[in-house]
Amino acid sequence: MTTASVAREINLTDLARDPYPIYRHLRDTAPVAWVPAADRYLVTRYDDVMAVERDQQVFSSVEQDSLMIRAIGPLALLRQDGEAHQRLRKAAETPVKPRAVKTEWLPRFRQNTEALISAFVDHGEADLVADFAAPLAATNLGTLLGLPDATAADILQWSQAIIDACGNYADAPAVWARNDRAVQAVDAAITEVLPYVREHPDSSVISAMLQAGLNPDEIRTNVKIFIGGGVNEPRDVLAVAACALLSHPDQLTDVLGGTTPWKAVFEEAVRWVSPIGMYPRQVTEDVELGGVALHAGDRLGVVIASANRDERIFDRPDEFDTRREVKPHLAFGGGPHFCLGTWVARASIGEVGLPALFDRLPGLTLTDADAVRLHGWVFRGPLSVPVTWRA
Template identity: 40%
Template sequence: MSTAPRIDIDPVAFWADPYPMLAKMRKEAPIAFVPQLGSTLLTSRDDISISEKQIDVFSSHQPAGLMNRLMGHNMMRKDGDAHQIERRAMFPTVSPKTVKAHWTALFQAHADRIIEGIQPGSRIDFMRDFALPFSGECLKSITGLTNIGFADMDGWSQGMIEGIANYGGDPAVEARCHAATSGIDAAIDDILPVMRKHPDQSILGVLLASDMPMESVRANVKLAISGGQNEPRKAIAGTVWALLTHPDQLDLVRKGEQGEVTWLEAFEEYARWISPIGMSPRRIAKPWSIRDVTFETDERVFLMFGSANRDEKHFERADQFDVRRDTSKSVAFGAGPHFCAGAWASRAMIADVALPTVFARAKGIELADDEPVRIGGWAFRGLQNLPVRWLQ
């Protein structure tokens, strides 16, 4: 175990709002062992940015980790050449060129179709009625699993996300994760004959064409689903909520064509402010020290991205949402060799399609006052609902 000072947390309060405790850690013990999580947490943006690039020490390869055990050994849990080989195999699907030339138009078609189904003047849950199905339909296209429904995609993603954050070992959570991965395997098996006969630009299509071992294909499709549904869904709804609760900033974005603020800048600021991916685990690969803290081989550390993105040393008024902010030091998509491979697709889904389409197609959209907005999570954080009135 590391020699970091011990800090106790209330897991329930930490799930509800981790930011006060993370701020305390940054001030008093930026590297701290938290027994309730069984891990040493790095909360300083500088420590995290440096450590994430030191893959010989802070290794993503975690044979006994929850993701490996529950989802299979994917590229996120590999380092060096093993990681790069699988990343390069997936790149033809998620490259900026492919996203612009192929996926963005399809994303737009999904958004238009879903919005057409929203009744003008209705009260809706924006999370349930737009963000969830839009993310799901986009992910069906990208993964190649067009033989399922968006609700299946969402349920599987949530099941895996909860499973790999199940540090308390809840057997019911683990069972739901196993059910999700079994469902994905069945969907892959169902569409394999078609995909082998008619390969396409989807993740499944390009990974099969690369002759990657089938167990790695399955693991990487599961990886894409775990993050590709959960994070965009929450970021779309969260950015809409942030803009609706900051109408002056929404006005700035709507005037973006006149040189104010872009939809992408609004999304990037939301992803800094409430990081959908709040943490990434690492395994210490060899004895190491950071200042006066020493680490032992094979112990677990958490890189707290959500804390890094509110580090007062780099972001003034870090607890405030401000679309005019310079977010260049944000680590919302990670840093170093494990920078999110789906970043370009996410930006296109959210900033190029979802946000401008929603605010253009709805003559008015306002928060409903009959239900509170719920938000939670620390490893993966975001809105649970978003009640609005759709004033077309």
């Protein structure tokens, strides 16, 4: 057992621009390293990430001085362990399980998708992020949560404000102020629907939480987890997958010809560029991880984006390859907090959004492949994806 290496050379600007060469270096030389710029130990190998995920008692989701708790309150299910977490999680589970997704939501996701594409199909050009992926993710989320009066623009704004506050390590007052406004607006929207849903239960997440006996504060806080966690990731996986297919015409031909299923495209896209790259854990007792001694109170960054490119597990991990041998990736996490929106994302993007895009926009082409820039390491995705097609 050794003390961890200190990776002073790593800075947040480089990580946000392109974290993958940095992760490869860390996996090879210091798989559990103290990274001062991130103010935590980064865990970058697949097996070590799995070891963290398997032991919630030692690697806790309850982080001291958590920005997420400051942003949305102490009742957030993502910052709970054990029974307290399970109770909140179970309350939201039924509407996002595969059966409900198939029967309740898939038809609604199709309607939302068709309506959005119809609005710009005649234009012949669009930005896939701003014009399609972002409003689609937000509209689908509003449908699922049961917030009929919230527009896609509202949900996008709330989501970004909450995410920025959860990552507000610089303690910027403007970020807290924007978060406070978003929190007030979400609370008002929920407070407005609760009396009606109490009288008229439906299939939505808010209704499920109410029926499970969560109190209004618990509902308000955890709807914000859905809003913070349910927009950027489906948006980014759609944009990454579309870009990757358009830059790999041979793979696109196989997909359109039915040789490669859309499911494989979705799973490879989330492995290749994981929309959530890193999430936090805190060590509760002295322990060894990857040969390194950690102590109670140490803060970890669980870098699933790196685990998903670990060459010890995946062949040619930096290549986008929809035909690769299927192995379990960690894009949705791997433990008790495994993403509750997994089946929603698979259906709304993998089964509906992506196929509809290629079906309805003939001759879809990247306007300038070299101009597509990906950004971020905690969350990562393309900032914009300009495309053209035959209108």
